[in-house]
Amino acid sequence: MTRTHLALLAAAGSAGLLLGALAFQYIGGLAPCVLCIWQRWPHVVALAFAGLYLWRGGPVLAALAGLAALSSAGIGVFHVGVEQGWWQGLAQCSVNTLAAVSSADLLNTEVNVGAPAACDKVAWSLMGISMPGWNVLASTAVAGLWALVARKG
Numbered sequence: 001m002t003r004t005h006l007a008l009l010a011a012a013g014s015a016g017l018l019l020g021a022l023a024f025q026y027i028g029g030l031a032p033c034v035l036c037i038w039q040r041w042p043h044v045v046a047l048a049f050a051g052l053y054l055w056r057g058g059p060v061l062a063a064l065a066g067l068a069a070l071s072s073a074g075i076g077v078f079h080v081g082v083e084q085g086w087w088q089g090l091a092q093c094s095v096n097t098l099a100a101v102s103s104a105d106l107l108n109t110e111v112n113v114g115a116p117a118a119c120d121k122v123a124w125s126l127m128g129i130s131m132p133g134w135n136v137l138a139s140t141a142v143a144g145l146w147a148l149v150a151r152k153g
Contacts, residue, residue, distance in 0.1 A: 010145035011050035066146030073139035079132035093119030
């Protein structure tokens with residue numbers, strides 16, 4: 001497989017993770033917590049570096065894209081730890097989805113504000129692995145692809 005094919009595959013991995021997260025949010029109705037949102041941004045950065053790599057090439061751009069994907073995995077590890085009770089989450093973890101809701105809406109019974117997405121609650125899992133756990137696995141794989149691209153030059 002050529003470097004370009006590997007880079008396209010890695011970029012598709014980041015794009016797929018972003019699209020999957022958005023699908024769970026907007027189609028599946030699963031409100032993200034703060035850490036869920038934080039796990040998305042490194043893939044946006046990885047895609048920007050992917051675009052630069054595909055335009056200019058070079059192992060440094062590939063390595064930067066890989067580090068971006070790996071940082072999403074790192075945030076995911078922290079999120080899994082919060083879900084499992086291994087350590088405390090952030091102060092914003094239990095109230096982020098209500099931040100844009102007015103006090104009038106909270107008192108209006110005709111407005112559905114939804115429940116706050118808490119970082120320490122597993123919203124969805126497959127085979128015993130939660131969404132941030134799957135992000136750790138997939139983001140690490142994407143970072144590994146970028147490492148191969150960088151190694152090939």
